[in-house]
Structure formats: C-alpha cells, structure tokens
Amino acid sequence: MKNKTYLKASFREITQSKGRFIAITVIIFLGTFLFVGVKATGPILNHSASAYVDGQQLADLQVTSTMGLTEEDLDVAAKADAAVESAYQFYAAVNSDEVVQVNSYNKEQSLNQLLVKEGRLPEEKNEIILDTEAKNYGYHLGDSYTFEDTDNLSNETYTIVGFADSPIYISVAERGYANVGSGVVSYFAYVPENNFTMDVKSILYFAFDDVQTLETYGDAYVEKMDSHQESIEALFADRPQARLAEIKADAMEDITPAQDELADNQAKLDDAQTQLDDAKAQLDEQEAALSQLPQAQQAALNSQITAGKAELAQQQETLDEQQETLDDAQQTIQDNLADLDDLEEPTYLYNQRKDNPGFQEYGGLSDRIAAIANVFPVFFFFIAALITFTTLSRMVEENRKEIGTLKALGYGKAEISIKYLIYALLSSTIGIVSGAVLGTELLPRLIYFLSSDRYLLDGIRVYYVWSPIILAAGAFLIAALGACLFVLIKELREKPAQLLQVRAPKPGKRIFLERITPLWSRLSFNQKVSFRNIFRYKSRMVMAIIGIAGCTGLMVAGVGLKDSLGSVTSKQFGPITDYQAVVTLADSKDATLEKAETTLADDPAVNSTLAVNSETIEIRPKNQGKQSLTLMVPADNDAFAEYVHLTSPDGEELSLTNQGAVLTMKYAELYDIHVGDTLTFYNSDQVSFEVNISGIAENYLGNSLYLSQETYEAMTDSTSTPNTLLLKSDTMSQKQEETLSTTLLKTDSVKNTTFLSTQINTQNESMGNLDSIVLILVVLSGALAFVVLYNLTNINVSERIRELSTIKVLGFYNKEVTMYIVRENIVFTLFGILAGYAVGYFLTDFILMQASMENMVFPLVINWPAYALAGGMTILFTVIVMFVTHVRLTHVNMIDALKSNE
Structure with a gap:
C-alpha cells in the first residue's frame, strides 16, 4: 500500500509540474529528432538511389572506345567474370535546340532497364520510346518522330509509343555531351536494335555478381568496383594497339x-x-x-x-x-x-556508376548532408542534453523538503530515488521514441520531397538507422538519469533534519560594478538588484548564456551554411576563373587550331581566345588511391593571367615561371604538399614526371596543376601542342551559346564546347538542394532556443518564488515584479547572442571543413542577414517568454508562496 501510494505521488509530480515535464520532453524530442533525422537522411537517400538503380539493374561498369567496339572486343569482354551486354549508340541533332542520344533496344536485354512512365516499350521495328524529358519539347504519344541525315538507321520515321526514365540518368538536367548540334544532349531515345546499320557496337555494359547486395555509395561497393575495373582494364590492355x-x-x-x-x-x-x-x-x-x-x-x-x-x-x-x-x-x-x-591508338574509356554526373551530384548532396550531420546535430544535441541535465538536477534540489520527509518516514534511498528516476525515464523515453520515429520518418522524406524535382528516382525508401538512435537514447538517458542520480546521491547523504531545513540562500557580495562608482551611482535600485542577482548566481548566469549562445550559434550556422555553400560559384568564377567557355579541339594539329580560331574570331560576342594544352593526369599518394586532376599548359603565360587569376590563399599573386608548377590548394592540403616540394604525376600513357611546386593557388571548384610551356617541354622532352581554347566573351544568352556551339561543331575542328554558365547554374542548383536542410536546421534551432529560454526562466521563477512574492508584498507592481526577472533575462540574452555569433562563426567554419570534398572547397561566408535573423529570433523568443512569465507572475498567490517552506 505504501509503495502504491508513493507511486501515485510520483506520477502526481508530473501533473503538478506539467510545464517542466513538457519542456524536458520537448527538448529531448528536438535533440533526438534532429540528430537521428539528419544522421539518417544521408544513408536513406543513398539507399533509395541504390535500391532504385539495382531494381532497374543498372550496369556496374561501362566500356566505350573512340573507334567503336568490334566482335573481337566482345570476345574479350566475354572472358570477364560478369554479365555482359552490348549496345549501339549515336548522337543526332534533331534541330538546333535538340540533341538526342539514340540507343538500341533489345527485348532480351536485362541491364539498364527502362522505367516506363507513360505508354509502353517498343514492340515493332518502327516504334520508339523517348526520355520523359522529351515531353518538354512538345512530343506526345502517337506522334511521328523523324531522324534526318543519319546513316546509322535503316528507318527514318518512327511512332512514339512511350516515355520512360533510365537508371543511367538520375539527374533531371544532366544528360551528358555530344559531338553534334549544340554539344549538349537534350534527351535520349531507344529504337529496336534491328534498325541500326552501324558496323561496330558503341558500348559494353558489365554487371558483377559480388556487388549486387552492396550499397552503390558504400565503401565496400566502391572498393570492389575499383578492383573489377582494374581487371577489365587488364583484359583490354592490348586492344588499343590491336x-x-x-x-x-x-x-x-x-x-x-x-x-x-x-x-x-x-x-x-x-x-x-x-x-x-x-x-x-x-x-x-x-x-x-x-x-x-x-x-x-x-x-x-x-x-x-x-x-x-x-x-x-x-x-x-x-x-x-x-x-x-x-x-x-x-x-x-x-x-x-x-x-x-x-592515326593514334583508340582510347578505351571505363566508367563506373560513380563517374556518372548525376550520381556525382546526388552523392555530393548526401555527402554534404552527412558532413552537416556529423557536426550540427551533435552540437544541437549537446545543448539539449545540457539543458536537460540542468532542469532535472534543479527539480531534485527543489524537492529537498519532500526527500527529507520521506527519509524521516523510513523510506530507503532506492525508494526515494524511484520517483525522480521515473520522472526522468518517462520524459526521456517519450522524447527519444517520438524523436527517433518522427526524425526517421519525416526528415528524410521532407528533404527528399524538397529536392526531388532535380532527381529521377522511384521514391524514397525509409529504414531505421540504429546507430544514431542508440547514441541519442544513450546520451539522453545518461543526461536525464545521471542528473537525477548525481543530485540524489548528494542530497541523500544528508540527514532528514538537514533536508527539512530551508537551504541557506547564497550570501550576497560586492560585485565588480560597485567599484566603478560613477557608473554604479547612476543605476536605479532595481538595476542594482538585478546586477547583484546576476553575479550572485553565477552558475545560473553561465547556464543561461551557454544555452542562449548555443541556440543562437546554431541559427547563425544554419544560415551561414547556406551563404557559404552558395558562394562557391561567386568565389570561383570571376575572381579566379575569368573566361566564359572551354572549346575542346578535335585534334592537336595546327590547321585544326587555326580553323577554330578563325570561326571564333567571326563571332562578334567573342572577345579573345587563348590556346592551352589541357590533359588529365594522375597523382598517386602513398597508401591512398590514385587521384585525377587537370594539367593546363598555356601557350602564352602573360595572356593566361587574364584568364585564370592565380593567387595564394594569403592573397599573393602567383605567375607561371620556369621554376616549377602551381597546384590548387585542396590537393595541397589533402596530401600535405608545400611550396618547394616535388610532385610526381602520371600522364595518360602512365609515364611519370616530377615537377617542383612553386606556388599553391586559391581554388574552390576542381583541382588543377598549372605549368609554363617552357617547364612542360623541358620536363617531358616533348612539344606542348594546344588541344583546347579558353574563350572570353560578352554575356551570351542560352540561344547564342547553342548557336556558337553548333557552328563550331560543324567545322569538324571542335569536339565539344563547354560554357561555364552551364556549370555555374548546375552548381547553384546543386547547392539549392541544401536550402531545405538549412530551413529545417534554423526552424528547429529556433524551437530549441524558445524552449531553452522558457525552461530557464521557468526554473528561475520556481527557485525564487518566495523572493518574488516578498517584493510583491512590499508593494511592487506586477510589471516591476516581472522586470525583476526579465531584466536578468535581457542581460543573459544579449550576452548569449554576442557569444552565439562567435559560436556560429566557428561552428560554420568547422562544418565547412568537414563538408569540403576532393574537388570542392567551401569558403567561409556569413552575410549580415544570418546574424540579424539569429539575433532577432532570439530577442523575439525572449519577448514571448517575458509575456508568458508576466501572466504567470500575476496569478501567484503571495501568501501560499511565502508559507511554502513552513
């Protein structure tokens, strides 16, 4: 009976302090919700993409050749321990605005299965199925589709019988590049294989059994596929010469x-x-x-x-x-x-799933979410756990009299502790379970929904990632139960008589401000009391400032992340990369270069061009995988300075000399390369060269090694022949860019033209995918800030209710009683906001360091709206809490409060 009554009293404690119980539960919920949700989002997004492409049996590896693939190539491919399929493929310019990638369709093919969105797959020879993107160009089911000026097909006109998505393309905007028309693929098409008149196949697809159960973005899959690619490359090693x-x-x-x-x-x-x-x-x-x-x-x-x-x-x-x-x-x-x-040997190209531009962009989104998840939610989580610990420890301290009474009545330490442990366990359990469930179920879905317009995936597949759930549960249970046990152990050591006595208030002391007489003498009585109370209860002050600073810092970091991630293009294009297009020549002959330069000179929008030798090289750091970067050798060093502004991270101007090469800063940081070090790199023929590093250049997108022509020729003992033109032009519309690209391709001297405006737009849209995450982070940080302010104020009022009742009895008006508390909150809030600005700055910097990738560096940029939003929201929450506190204090029964310890 005694235990049953005590158990009822334990649950009555919850009903009597609903505000505190709800605050603790909400704090734990918010911490768990964000921590579990964001930590699970990256794996869930990756798993969803992996499940989709696996379901459509996307090939693990594809092999192409610049001279096509013959029966001999197919015989070599058959020796691989993998499922192999071949296909025809070519590019056709329907008109100046449309470039279509035409693929062969075979009913018996099992790899790269199309996901039909409307209509059906081709069944007759004269039928065609188009990319869903083609609908944006006005095509409908039943329409006729005609290819003109192509010798690769036996039929020219087909009937559109369906629209589909392909697992090869998971990005809405990215379809790759072509050597016809504008140079950019608009959409793809599949026609029955028996229409093709081509002598050689275009592409080989490989699927390996031992990776079928692995996640596409997982390390295990990547490692196995790198090994498989090496084996396939070994099989085809002699094929270029043959x-x-x-x-x-x-x-x-x-x-x-x-x-x-x-x-x-x-x-x-x-x-x-x-x-x-x-x-x-x-x-x-x-x-x-x-x-x-x-x-x-x-x-x-x-x-x-x-x-x-x-x-x-x-x-x-x-x-x-x-x-x-x-x-x-x-x-x-x-x-x-x-x-x-x-005639040179053909080049055999090997591309894994990870090399697909759409996969890279999608994986980059997941990586950035994962980097944010490794820092932001953890800090959020820490603040929530700290406030939980403080709240529960204060609750136990407030119940000294009850603990003393129970101890005097013969209750044991364990029995007394049960009440508080139930309180802590129940609030923690509700917060953890609801936060874990809603965080897992809602956040990934919300983030996917807000970014799904950029990706062609068949929905999201949510599953529970248990590691963050276990971490959250363990941390909050330790914080909640630990707080109770920590204070209970201390309190239960005292005798009942000591516990029944009111704890002596903390003695007042002269504070530092009192020694500044000109300032102190001008303060009112209420202001003096407030400042004395602030410094009298230092732990309360520190805890309040830490809580407010943490929440403010989280909001600054949330908006700061958006500012920093969105400033990559503005930092790279213009200040560093100061040209508008890259024209890749068909070959390195002088006649080809002259023809392309003449064509460009006839365009009034083109201001100047610069010939460079651009090639992809590899570096192979010890105990690390090989890495690729771009080697760029300009024909004119002085002119090159107008196209690429090379500066060190400290702002020092760099130039290309005969003293060595300039390396971009990300690789220098990753592999601990400094000025004066020697770098070994390998060209496309796998010949190694060594070059001295004369400078480290600031760079945010991509990685490059810059060499003067004299240094290159002396190092390689060969002539540097330009194969690329850098183009400076006036601002061009998309139509003008397409027209120029088409004109260049028609000369047969140009392989492809890449306009940086496309890269800028793609990069900005990719960063825009994080807007939803930033919004979620800011909203949840604001919610936490509000709960923290309310909770700390609630604790402050509860601890000082007798003090407040006393000054109310002495004749203070309700507003004056409220300001007695709020004045301290204002000081805490202002100091917390200032500290939060510093916390937000360093937190953003740390997250960006974690989020940076091998080919991308994020500059630290926090614009003033981030500080204004964080400070403004914190002040708004303070005002709301002040109003709620005022309403509560006007309903305090002064006599009951003053008699509470009698």
Whole structure:
C-alpha cells in the first residue's frame, strides 16, 4: 500500500509540474529528432538511389572506345567474370535546340532497364520510346518522330509509343555531351536494335555478381568496383594497339585494290599518251614534207593535217583531264596513307556508376548532408542534453523538503530515488521514441520531397538507422538519469533534519560594478538588484548564456551554411576563373587550331581566345588511391593571367615561371604538399614526371596543376601542342551559346564546347538542394532556443518564488515584479547572442571543413542577414517568454508562496 501510494505521488509530480515535464520532453524530442533525422537522411537517400538503380539493374561498369567496339572486343569482354551486354549508340541533332542520344533496344536485354512512365516499350521495328524529358519539347504519344541525315538507321520515321526514365540518368538536367548540334544532349531515345546499320557496337555494359547486395555509395561497393575495373582494364590492355592494327588492315584492304586499279589506269593512260605522241609526230612529219609536194596537193593535205591536229589536241585535253583525275585519286590515296600513319591508338574509356554526373551530384548532396550531420546535430544535441541535465538536477534540489520527509518516514534511498528516476525515464523515453520515429520518418522524406524535382528516382525508401538512435537514447538517458542520480546521491547523504531545513540562500557580495562608482551611482535600485542577482548566481548566469549562445550559434550556422555553400560559384568564377567557355579541339594539329580560331574570331560576342594544352593526369599518394586532376599548359603565360587569376590563399599573386608548377590548394592540403616540394604525376600513357611546386593557388571548384610551356617541354622532352581554347566573351544568352556551339561543331575542328554558365547554374542548383536542410536546421534551432529560454526562466521563477512574492508584498507592481526577472533575462540574452555569433562563426567554419570534398572547397561566408535573423529570433523568443512569465507572475498567490517552506 505504501509503495502504491508513493507511486501515485510520483506520477502526481508530473501533473503538478506539467510545464517542466513538457519542456524536458520537448527538448529531448528536438535533440533526438534532429540528430537521428539528419544522421539518417544521408544513408536513406543513398539507399533509395541504390535500391532504385539495382531494381532497374543498372550496369556496374561501362566500356566505350573512340573507334567503336568490334566482335573481337566482345570476345574479350566475354572472358570477364560478369554479365555482359552490348549496345549501339549515336548522337543526332534533331534541330538546333535538340540533341538526342539514340540507343538500341533489345527485348532480351536485362541491364539498364527502362522505367516506363507513360505508354509502353517498343514492340515493332518502327516504334520508339523517348526520355520523359522529351515531353518538354512538345512530343506526345502517337506522334511521328523523324531522324534526318543519319546513316546509322535503316528507318527514318518512327511512332512514339512511350516515355520512360533510365537508371543511367538520375539527374533531371544532366544528360551528358555530344559531338553534334549544340554539344549538349537534350534527351535520349531507344529504337529496336534491328534498325541500326552501324558496323561496330558503341558500348559494353558489365554487371558483377559480388556487388549486387552492396550499397552503390558504400565503401565496400566502391572498393570492389575499383578492383573489377582494374581487371577489365587488364583484359583490354592490348586492344588499343590491336584495334589500330585492325583499322589499318581494313583500310589497306580498300586502299590496295584502289592503288592497283590506279596503277592499271595510269599504265593505260601512259599507253594512250604514247600513241597520241606518235600520232602527233606523224602529223609533224607530214607537215614537214608538204613543201616537196605539188601546189595542188599541198592545199588538200594541209587541210587534213590541220583537222588531225585539232582532233589530237582534243584527245590530249581528254588525256590531261584523265591524268588530273588520276593525280587527284593518287593524292587522296597518299592522304589516306598519311592519315593512317598519323592515326593514334583508340582510347578505351571505363566508367563506373560513380563517374556518372548525376550520381556525382546526388552523392555530393548526401555527402554534404552527412558532413552537416556529423557536426550540427551533435552540437544541437549537446545543448539539449545540457539543458536537460540542468532542469532535472534543479527539480531534485527543489524537492529537498519532500526527500527529507520521506527519509524521516523510513523510506530507503532506492525508494526515494524511484520517483525522480521515473520522472526522468518517462520524459526521456517519450522524447527519444517520438524523436527517433518522427526524425526517421519525416526528415528524410521532407528533404527528399524538397529536392526531388532535380532527381529521377522511384521514391524514397525509409529504414531505421540504429546507430544514431542508440547514441541519442544513450546520451539522453545518461543526461536525464545521471542528473537525477548525481543530485540524489548528494542530497541523500544528508540527514532528514538537514533536508527539512530551508537551504541557506547564497550570501550576497560586492560585485565588480560597485567599484566603478560613477557608473554604479547612476543605476536605479532595481538595476542594482538585478546586477547583484546576476553575479550572485553565477552558475545560473553561465547556464543561461551557454544555452542562449548555443541556440543562437546554431541559427547563425544554419544560415551561414547556406551563404557559404552558395558562394562557391561567386568565389570561383570571376575572381579566379575569368573566361566564359572551354572549346575542346578535335585534334592537336595546327590547321585544326587555326580553323577554330578563325570561326571564333567571326563571332562578334567573342572577345579573345587563348590556346592551352589541357590533359588529365594522375597523382598517386602513398597508401591512398590514385587521384585525377587537370594539367593546363598555356601557350602564352602573360595572356593566361587574364584568364585564370592565380593567387595564394594569403592573397599573393602567383605567375607561371620556369621554376616549377602551381597546384590548387585542396590537393595541397589533402596530401600535405608545400611550396618547394616535388610532385610526381602520371600522364595518360602512365609515364611519370616530377615537377617542383612553386606556388599553391586559391581554388574552390576542381583541382588543377598549372605549368609554363617552357617547364612542360623541358620536363617531358616533348612539344606542348594546344588541344583546347579558353574563350572570353560578352554575356551570351542560352540561344547564342547553342548557336556558337553548333557552328563550331560543324567545322569538324571542335569536339565539344563547354560554357561555364552551364556549370555555374548546375552548381547553384546543386547547392539549392541544401536550402531545405538549412530551413529545417534554423526552424528547429529556433524551437530549441524558445524552449531553452522558457525552461530557464521557468526554473528561475520556481527557485525564487518566495523572493518574488516578498517584493510583491512590499508593494511592487506586477510589471516591476516581472522586470525583476526579465531584466536578468535581457542581460543573459544579449550576452548569449554576442557569444552565439562567435559560436556560429566557428561552428560554420568547422562544418565547412568537414563538408569540403576532393574537388570542392567551401569558403567561409556569413552575410549580415544570418546574424540579424539569429539575433532577432532570439530577442523575439525572449519577448514571448517575458509575456508568458508576466501572466504567470500575476496569478501567484503571495501568501501560499511565502508559507511554502513552513
């Protein structure tokens, strides 16, 4: 009966202090909700993408060749321990605005299955299915679709029978690049394979059994796929040379008969010329003998000789034309032979899922969320746990009299502790369970919903990530139960008589302000009391400032993250990268360069161009995987300074000299490279070179190594031949960019034109995906700030209720009684906001360091609205809490409060 009554009293404690119980529960809920939700979002987003592409059986690896793939390539691929499929593929320019990637469709194919969104898959030879993106270009089911000027298909006109998504493309905007039209793929199309007239396949797809159960973005998958790629590269290691030999042999099969036929024709022509020359000689002899003939015969023969010469002249003209034709044919053959001699080995390209631009962007989003989750929620969580610990420890201290009474009545320490442990356990359990469930179920869905317009995924697949749930549960249970046990152990050591006595108030002391007489003498009585109370209860002051500073700092960091992530493009493009497009040439010949430069010079929007040698190189740090970066060698060092502004992170201007190379700062930081160090890199032929690092350059997107032409040629013992043009231009519309790109591609001297405006837009949209996360962080931080302010004020009022009742009895008005508390809160709030600004700055900096990737550095940028929003919201919450406190204090029964310890 005794225990049952005490248990009822334990639950009655909850009903009697509903505000405190709800505040503790809400604090624990918010901490768990954000911590678990954000920590689970990255894995859930990655798992959703992995489940989608696995369900559509996306290939793990694809192999392409710059010269196509023959039966011999397919035979080599068959030796791999993997499922292999091949396909035809080419690019077609429907018009100046549309470039379509045409793929072969085979009913028997199992890899890269299309997800039909409308209609059906092709069944007849004259049917086609389009990318869902094609609907934006006005296509509908049942429409006719026509390819013009293509020799790769037997049919030109098809009927649209469906629209579909492909697991190859999970980004709405990204479809890759092409060598026709504007150079940017608008959408894809699939037509039955039996329509293709191409001699060689275009692409090979590989799927490996041992990675089917692994997460696409997981480390285990990446490691296994790197190993598989190495094995596939080894299989195809000899194919470039063999393929070149095959092409030359095939070409010679056509050239040799042509040479033989040309030789026969030349011999016949030579015989004809000899006969003609003999005929001319005979006529000349007859003409010379005319003078010996009678006058009558001379006239007749002269007429015949003249007619014969005219006929021979006509025959000579015909022979000359035939000889010219033969000479042209001979020159063509010589040119073809020269081209064969200059023909380089084909390049075999290997691309995993992670190399897909859409996958990179989506994975980057998950990585940034994960980086935020590693810092922001943890700090949020720490503040929540600290306030929970403070609240529960104060609750136990307030119940000293009850604990003393129970102890005097014979209750044991364990029995007394149960009440408070139930209180702590119940509030913690409700907060943890609700926070974990809602955090897992809501946050990932909300973030996916707010960013889903950029990705083509078949929904989100939520599952419970147990590690953050266990961490949250453990930390809050330790904070809640630990607070109770910590104070209970201390209180239960005292005797009942000591516990029943009112704890002596903390003695007042002179504070530092009192020693500043000019200032202290000008303060009112109420102000002096407030300042004395602030410094009298230092622990209360410190706890309030820490709580407010933490919440303010979280809001500053939330908005600061958006400012910093969104400033990458403004920091990179203009201040560092100061050109508008990159034109990739078809080859490194001087004639190709001149043709491209001439075409660009004719465009009035183009201001200048600079030829550079640009290639992808590798560095292989010890005990780390190989990393790629761009090597750039300008033809003119002085002009290059107008296109790329090289400065050190300290602001010192850098230039390309013969002393070494300039490396961008991210790789220098990652691999501990300093000025004066030697860097070893490998070119595309896997030949290694060493170069001295003469400078480290500030850079935010990508990684590059810059070399002067003299340094490059001395180091490689070869000539640097430009293969790229950097282009400076006026601001161009998208239509102008597409027109220029199309014009350049038609010259056959340009492989591709990449406008930086596209990269800027893509980067800004990618960073825009984090807006939803930032909004969530700011809202939850604001909610925590409000609860913290309310809770601390509630504790303050509860602890000082007798003091407040006393001054109310002494004649203070209600507003004055409220200001007695609020005045302290204002001081705490102001100091907390100022401290929170510093906390937010350093917290943002730390999160950005964690979020930076190998190819991206985030600058620390926090604009003034971040500080204004954080400070303004904190002040607003203080005002709301002040109003709530005022209402509560006006209803305090002064007599009951003063008799509470009697």
